Amino acid sequence: MALTQMALDSLDFDGTVALATLVAPHVDILEIGTPCIKHNGVKLLEVLRAKFPNNKILVDLKTMDAGFYEAEPFYKAGADICTVLGCADIGTIKGVIDVANKYGKKAQVDLINVADKAAKTKEVAAAGAHIIGVHTGLDQQAAGQTPFTDLALVAALNLGVEISVAGGVKAATTAQVRDAGATIIVAGAAIYGAADPAASAAEITAIAHA
Numbered sequence: 001m002a003l004t005q006m007a008l009d010s011l012d013f014d015g016t017v018a019l020a021t022l023v024a025p026h027v028d029i030l031e032i033g034t035p036c037i038k039h040n041g042v043k044l045l046e047v048l049r050a051k052f053p054n055n056k057i058l059v060d061l062k063t064m065d066a067g068f069y070e071a072e073p074f075y076k077a078g079a080d081i082c083t084v085l086g087c088a089d090i091g092t093i094k095g096v097i098d099v100a101n102k103y104g105k106k107a108q109v110d111l112i113n114v115a116d117k118a119a120k121t122k123e124v125a126a127a128g129a130h131i132i133g134v135h136t137g138l139d140q141q142a143a144g145q146t147p148f149t150d151l152a153l154v155a156a157l158n159l160g161v162e163i164s165v166a167g168g169v170k171a172a173t174t175a176q177v178r179d180a181g182a183t184i185i186v187a188g189a190a191i192y193g194a195a196d197p198a199a200s201a202a203e204i205t206a207i208a209h210a
């Protein structure tokens with residue numbers, strides 16, 4: 001059993017709200033993707049928070065510096081999870097963990113571009129990270145990479161932290177990543193690129209929840 005998260009990666013404010021309206025009943029977590037939050041800011045989070053009280057909301061800040069200071073306004077506005085880059089300074093990562101704890105929320109450390117993912121996972125888990133994000137980014141996917149080997153590596157550490165997996169996951173690979181130990185399964189393009197995003201989200205969630 002894993003939760004599902006839909007990545008909202010459009011830059012368009014109204015289009016994002018419209019897509020979230022279609023998909024929200026069929027996923028556990030709505031993600032405001034990095035380009036989307038940079039373009040639209042905390043106002044979009046406030047709108048989604050008010051419209052979708054039954055979904056958790058992840059804000060994909062991918063924070064690189066000033067962890068506590070950057071993430072606090074988003075937790076204050078209703079984010080349940082904010083992300084911080086694993087390649088950031090440990091002080092930055094601890095800042096996001098601290099502010100998440102202050103609001104009773106969660107911090108996710110994104111392993112994108114981290115060279116030694118096992119060592120980083122152990123370090124940030126010991127620092128109190130709530131979720132480890134195994135992530136093959138859009139540019140890495142374009143170069144042919146997938147998250148599956150990294151997921152196996154992180155899951156094998158058995159550290160008792162939640163593990164999120166993102167990077168081109170679709171219905172056909174959802175059972176594979178669920179069985180490999182992901183507790184949160186992220187899908188972006190597989191849902192927003194589908195002819196029927198609600199049906200695609202429902203299909204992925206049915207597999208993830210099995």
Ligand SMILES: O=C([C@H](O)CO)[C@H](O)[C@H](O)COP(=O)(O)O
Binds near residue numbers: 008167186189190
């Ligand atoms: O985090 C993401 C990306 O780096 C842009 O910020 C995506 O939201 C994430 O990769 C999920 O999208 P898909 O890979 O299209 O499923």
